Amino acid sequence: MERLLAQKKLTTRWYERFPRGVPVGIFTLTMAVTVLSVFAIERAEYQRKTAQIEQVAQEVASGIERQSNVNVAYLRSSAALFATQQMVEAPLFRTFVRQLHLDGRFVGSDGIGWAMKVRRADVPVVEAIMRDGGVKDFTITSAPQTSVQGNAQQSVVPIMFVEPQSERNQRVIGFDMFSESARRSAMLKAERSGQPTASGRVALHYEGEADGQPGFIIYMPVFTISEDRPGGNLRGYVFSPFNAQRFLQSALDAERLEGAVVRLHDRGAVVDGKQAVALMAQTAPDHASRRKVTRQIEIAAHTFVLEVEAPATPMLSSISALTLLFGLLVATLLLVLARLLTQQAMEDRIALSWFEQQSSIRNSLTRELNHRVKNTLANVLSIISLTRRRSDSVPEFADSLEGRIRALSATHDLLTQSDWGTTPVSAVVLAEIAPYAQDEQRHLEIGGPDVELAPNDALSLGLAIHELATNAAKYGALSVESGSVKISWEMAGEDVARIEWAERGGPPINPDTRRKRGFGTELIEKIVAHELRHPVDLKFEPEGVRCSLLIPVRRRTDFAIRQGRDQA
Template sequence: MEYPRAIPLALFALVMMITGLSVFAMERGEDRRTEAMLIARAESVSSALERRANANSSYLRAGAALFATLDDVPRSRFDRFVSELRLDSDYRGAEGFGWAPVVRRSEFAAWSDARESENSLRTQIFPALVPGQPFAVPVTFLQPDTERNRRALGFDMYSETVRRQAMQEAFRDLRPTASGQVVLVQEGAAPEPGFLIYMPVVVREEAGPRLKGFIYSPFNAADFLGSALELEGASDFGVRFYDAVDGKEQLLASAGVEDGGKNKVRQGIRFANHRWVLEVYAPSTSALSTLSLLTLLFGLMVALLLMMVVRLLTQQAFEDDAAISWFAEQASIRNSLTRELNHRVKNTLANVLSIVALTRRRASSLDEFADGIDGRIRALSATHDLLTHSDWGTTPVRAVIEAELAPYARDSERMLNLDGPDSELAPNDALSLGLAIHELATNAAKYGALSVPGGRIDIRWQEVDGNTIRLDWAESGGPEVKQERARGFGTDLIEKIVAHELGRPVDLRFDPEGVKCTMLVPLRQPTDFSLRARDAGEEKPPAS
């Protein structure tokens, strides 16, 4: 009732919030399920990559152990070693196996002569050694013997920084070691990233280990990743393979969907004495899942339905409350009017008796008495007509006071002094003021300044702040006011009922020299009491 628009909107927002939380929970669960699948996929692909690399490293270790026992590694011996491995045609993601011996500057010519005698084609070491380079590590043999692999023969791998660092680390640790990202020499016009795994061939001597050369495997990164994915089967996930070196990551290869989306899992791998990073991700989608979409639509319909129902109930409650308030107000008005009528009848009778007594005392003949009492009773009737039959329009303050004091205004033995501006009062305020003036005048006629000759009543009013009138009633010249007296109905009427109707406190004082009363009467705009006037005129309850 206090928030007719806010309650339906708050209920709608609450239902939508619950629906949103439900959708969020379902989407969160879906993300977790996807994340779990991504983790499983990442572990399986990582395991496949490690198996590929470890199998190749095992072959390199075997070759290094064999070649370390030979004084020289001729082509026939190398080809026989590779053939006995009985590898499949694609070498499980590798480009093959190669042999690269350590060749010093003085041995370049002999190395070229040996290659010419074996291949009937003279091969030169390239690029030329830079000053300070102690030796070269040229590609001597590379199986399978294809046109593509022949492009790499004679290439000094020690001349390139990334390869050289990997070879130095492999010699230092005496185990298979992978290089970082490189482009293989045998790549054609569209080079793709790759890497190599080196295994040093070392001869044990009394002075210490002597490096004889390296048996190695070159890898095309895309082929290497593809061979691992073949072991795991197809899936809807994407995979990226990174080289992680010195805190930096370089993309080597990717497979599957290209859009990474928000769901992704990154996993570090270490094989061939090198660190790699594998990233597995699910394709991004901006749409909600089917269950989440259905839940959202259902929640929206429920929220709208509840909002409409609450809105209808609130509207009905407003109409019922308005009807109840109207009937209660009418009942209160009738009760107040009944009490006021009863009191006014009594006061009117008292005034009539007082007027009769005063008129009789001053009259010298029966006709004079009849004329005097008739005029005062007519004045009292005019006051009643002014207050109750003004058609609920505005009433001047002076007119209300004059109507109530009209029965006493013609008596020359008393003085009535009225002073104030031409201010207009609303109907209810005029009735309340008239009721108060009537009670004060009645009391004055019974016990105060109007009860004896020479009595004086000063009534002054003025506008205080533009919306309030201050009215002062002061009696003088009357009998001394008794301080020990019973509280009458008139006092309660002024201090409680009149003060309540005016919405302002009433200061009523029974000073010994005379009664004094100060009232604050509101000045209202017509719009403030037009509804009251209409209701009073129509006497109809609001529609339900």
């Protein structure tokens, strides 16, 4: 174990210094990588959706332009025919339009009409002719909001015929389109250019609603055959009204939209006297999507704005949500794993430190035990040597030696019970005096404060009490019933205790005995005094033996090897 501890580096590793910061850091780093991955996925998804919506916008714009070109082609052919006629009459107009077979091909339009330019002075004559031709109650009407300046125009352009002859188309017969500003602007532009021209956003009142449906009208000017260039005599306009919503729907492929919203705006609309971009039609209700693509499209020389908005999508795509969930799980697992590893490293560090302390304690205890065994053996050898010199026979030697060894053993038992810590003075005295205290005829008085002794000092005190008790039992106060022994102790200073042994009522002491030094006297005055590092005051007074010992009272840390370490 010592070899392994010596080979093991006990320096603290970096991840052990931050047992909580390392797992949190790993979790944060993993989640940061996950968030970056989700961001990259969402960005790629956004670019894909944007490219997809741009493609849809391009297809829708192409479809609208293609549809408008088809409608313009019909208007051109109609204008070419009517320019060759002296008079555009109802039978000719109806026959020609019906021969075009517009059903299913002229998609998005509400029909084709003929509006003739009429001088204002000829209005009554034209009304009479139309009535005679079969159009009952034909009357040229103007727009309600026509201004005074509009009434002062020299000409009017009323609607003469409209095909197909539906109920809603018949309601607009006789309406002077020149009286409304948006229509008038488109007709003047068509007259100047000689080309099909679309109006801006207009309200198609023939829908039967007060405000009308938003739409636009394409005008194709018709000039006299001899002056078919712009600037010649204008005979009228072949026109086609378009409901913006139906026109937009007819130009779309709903399956290709994939939920996208398509809007058609008039860029040149006039709202509250100001030019603005006005909504004309859209394919679905508005939804919260930030991916929009706009295209400018030309329909008969008029600019419209096409807007395509991608369908609303969840905050995160399915693959992003799965990536985020997987990253969260991985980050949590790594957090737990890192926490377990750092916790295990800390526990291993504590265990290694504990083993190191235990190894050091064991070595110290071994050295302490060797020292104490040597001291005990030295005491035993001294006791054997002195006992042998003072014994007259082998039995006497054996009895004396056995008693002194037993005294050491009794004190050793006390020290073992206290784990070789401090031992109370009272426990040492009672252990040595116990054989005599059991006799009721013995008069013993033992008392003093609580004083703790170090192990070696307790051994020395036990040996001294044993010798004094043995001597008293043989020759002194414990040998007769009238004798008494008083053992008391007190603190004689901050770090020293005084123990008094006093005999009374025993046999008189022979003066020759005072001068004769026995083995017990030598043991107390030499061995015990040497171990306690204080002189022993042993007196043989007429009243009995009196002995005073000074024993050092040391702090536990001066001799307790394991103090503090066991607590750690």
